[in-house]
Amino acid sequence: MALFSSLSERLNHIFSKLTKHGKLTALEIKEAMREIRIALLEADVNYQVAKDFIARVSELAVGEEILKSLTPTQQVIKIVRDELTKLMGEENQKLEVASKPPTIIMMCGLQGSGKTTLSGKLALKLKKEGKKPLLVACDIYRPAAIDQLKVLGKSIQVDVFERGTNNPVKTIKEAIDYANKFALDTLIIDTAGRLQIDEKLMNELKEIKKAINPTEILLVIDAMIGQEAVNVSTAFNDALDVTGVVLTKIDGDTRGGAALSIRQVIGKPIKFVSVGEKMTDLEPFYPDRMASRILGMGDVLTLIDKAQEAVDEQTAREMERKFKENSFDLNDYIQQVNSLKKMGGLKSVLSMMPGLGGKLKQIEDSIDEKVLEKNKAIIQSMTPKERANPDIINGSRRQRIAKGAGVEVSDINQLIRQFNQSKEMMRMLKNPKAYGGKMAMLKKLMGG
Amino acid sequence: MGIFKKFFDKLKYIFKKSELDDDFYDELESLLVSSDMGVETALDIIDELKAVCKQKLIKEVDAASKELKTILISKLNQPKVEFNYPLIITVVGVNGVGKTTSIAKMAKYFLSQKKSVMLAAGDTFRAAATEQLSMWADRLKVKIVKQGEGADSAAVVFDAIASMKAKNTDVLIVDTAGRLHTKTNLMKELEKINNIIKREYPEAQKLNLIVLDASIGQNSIAQIKAFKDSVDIDGIILTKLDGTAKGGVVYPILNDLEVPIVFTGYGEKVDDLSLFDVEEFVDKILM
Numbered sequence: 001m002a003l004f005s006s007l008s009e010r011l012n013h014i015f016s017k018l019t020k021h022g023k024l025t026a027l028e029i030k031e032a033m034r035e036i037r038i039a040l041l042e043a044d045v046n047y048q049v050a051k052d053f054i055a056r057v058s059e060l061a062v063g064e065e066i067l068k069s070l071t072p073t074q075q076v077i078k079i080v081r082d083e084l085t086k087l088m089g090e091e092n093q094k095l096e097v098a099s100k101p102p103t104i105i106m107m108c109g110l111q112g113s114g115k116t117t118l119s120g121k122l123a124l125k126l127k128k129e130g131k132k133p134l135l136v137a138c139d140i141y142r143p144a145a146i147d148q149l150k151v152l153g154k155s156i157q158v159d160v161f162e163r164g165t166n167n168p169v170k171t172i173k174e175a176i177d178y179a180n181k182f183a184l185d186t187l188i189i190d191t192a193g194r195l196q197i198d199e200k201l202m203n204e205l206k207e208i209k210k211a212i213n214p215t216e217i218l219l220v221i222d223a224m225i226g227q228e229a230v231n232v233s234t235a236f237n238d239a240l241d242v243t244g245v246v247l248t249k250i251d252g253d254t255r256g257g258a259a260l261s262i263r264q265v266i267g268k269p270i271k272f273v274s275v276g277e278k279m280t281d282l283e284p285f286y287p288d289r290m291a292s293r294i295l296g297m298g299d300v301l302t303l304i305d306k307a308q309e310a311v312d313e314q315t316a317r318e319m320e321r322k323f324k325e326n327s328f329d330l331n332d333y334i335q336q337v338n339s340l341k342k343m344g345g346l347k348s349v350l351s352m353m354p355g356l357g358g359k360l361k362q363i364e365d366s367i368d369e370k371v372l373e374k375n376k377a378i379i380q381s382m383t384p385k386e387r388a389n390p391d392i393i394n395g396s397r398r399q400r401i402a403k404g405a406g407v408e409v410s411d412i413n414q415l416i417r418q419f420n421q422s423k424e425m426m427r428m429l430k431n432p433k434a435y436g437g438k439m440a441m442l443k444k445l446m447g448g
Numbered sequence: 449m450g451i452f453k454k455f456f457d458k459l460k461y462i463f464k465k466s467e468l469d470d471d472f473y474d475e476l477e478s479l480l481v482s483s484d485m486g487v488e489t490a491l492d493i494i495d496e497l498k499a500v501c502k503q504k505l506i507k508e509v510d511a512a513s514k515e516l517k518t519i520l521i522s523k524l525n526q527p528k529v530e531f532n533y534p535l536i537i538t539v540v541g542v543n544g545v546g547k548t549t550s551i552a553k554m555a556k557y558f559l560s561q562k563k564s565v566m567l568a569a570g571d572t573f574r575a576a577a578t579e580q581l582s583m584w585a586d587r588l589k590v591k592i593v594k595q596g597e598g599a600d601s602a603a604v605v606f607d608a609i610a611s612m613k614a615k616n617t618d619v620l621i622v623d624t625a626g627r628l629h630t631k632t633n634l635m636k637e638l639e640k641i642n643n644i645i646k647r648e649y650p651e652a653q654k655l656n657l658i659v660l661d662a663s664i665g666q667n668s669i670a671q672i673k674a675f676k677d678s679v680d681i682d683g684i685i686l687t688k689l690d691g692t693a694k695g696g697v698v699y700p701i702l703n704d705l706e707v708p709i710v711f712t713g714y715g716e717k718v719d720d721l722s723l724f725d726v727e728e729f730v731d732k733i734l735m
Contacts, residue, residue: 041487044665047478111688112544112661144580151575195691195716222544226484226665228693249543255666 044257088287109220111193114248196235483696541659543626553721568608569594573625662695683710
């Protein structure tokens, strides 16, 4: 998941051109600003938002201090980063909880923005956090929408409340009674998609709001939306005074225009981003982290969050001990591959690493995630004894393992060689003095 | 509604200005970029307009706006897609662009042309997709060929073609699973469906139409490119033009990828789909 990769690449390109200059002239900054503006527009950032953004950054960037500074490009990048963060709303905003249960979360948005799927994802997330959610099906217009929610509810084992094509207000009131009766604390209401200029359907939402007074009204927006983002979010916010925004379908080459425009235009926070097709793919939105990612500075904080979700503390401690004692074996290797997978795969992890910037794409292209899977298959074809002590794997064992895993003996040789190399490296990291020259080389290799 | 008023004011502001100064071109850039045509196309069009105005000695906004419309129309000059029967249309697109609804609308269009129509429920992936298409088939009183959720979509198409041949049906419209264009295995499935059609009914005209949501921005280009890697894309169905979205992204699509627009959807009712009309489309961009 290389988020906003095209915008990121373009900005990196602009900044790397600047870096070559050393000191900057006002003219060079102006040219860079023009290019940044085009990069933002090509990324679907709203025209006015891009214009205002460039005006603000330009004003800050042409100050005396910047031009005299020894690292002017770094200063400019910092200004862009700070302003991008401000644009997206500074801090992550959590969901509100009603003082008296149930908490009611209402979804709204255009057709096809992904409300129904998101309702399911949010229900699963809340359930994992110990809440007792209830999905309420109020999309009474789209054929089979209710069925879709029921199928989703079943797959994540969350109750779905529906009254067919009854009036939504009535259905929700009955759902609240149902929730109270069965001690369910959070209602998630899936509503029908509608165009923001459809007055009749917009009134329906207003009526629901008036009758139910939801704790949260979340505007669901397809992250791929273009310049239309502004019209849509303004109209929904004018009608409903929404409490937050969720961006869906952030995936592949999402350009990120919506993420950068909406907060600025309606002043409401983006609370979540929905990143993939699996029911677990829902992340809180952190503007500062996102700004870093857009500028290719990596996102270590999200990486840590993900690592914490994928690996429990005890396993982590055990791993640390093994690293220290250098008793790391092939069983641990499998565990690492599995955790990596839980964190979204090697590419996803790499995209959050700082310092890669423009090199990211190059590295990504050279990675074959299948190698990890192949190595896993090889290790699984070993006996427990072999996994714990790879030194005993001789020629005939190699042949047996190759047959079991359906690979060549050379693949096994390669895996064991890699494994020994990484053990060697760890030994060096532990005791750098003993390895003087080699350590310096390693440091250089790692760019340190 | 406020939005319409805003657009109207903007229009008046741009085209009632009397002279062609930098402000005029700035505003024009804003208008064009806001239609999602992308900043490069917008700048190209402005350069072209400037050249025409210079050549024809145009100094007034009224005359310039007429030239602008001509340029916008000329840039949408595209090969016309003809329908020959029997016809098999495979409908592709990412999630949520309005594939199923567009299929129902297309069915209605061909019925109005006095053609017999059949649907194939090839989206065996999304929860309840087959149900949704079946409901439309019931409403339109057309035959639908389907299997259960998780079935092999190529098998559904195979059955549908057999049934189409037996009944001498004119048009078969195949629904496919919505997919983010970044998912390769689902793309493979499309290739398979295409191969089945080629093999089982070589005499039929085969069209792959991609559904694009007018409110999506520059990403639509990436969507078409990704689909084109696996299958031919013969045309576009541009939906959701009934809102304020303008779908200007078809400019770079036509220019770089040469995929023509076949149908446009201007509303939610089943009659709200028509063959592409360039004047209507350009008027909306200028609105």
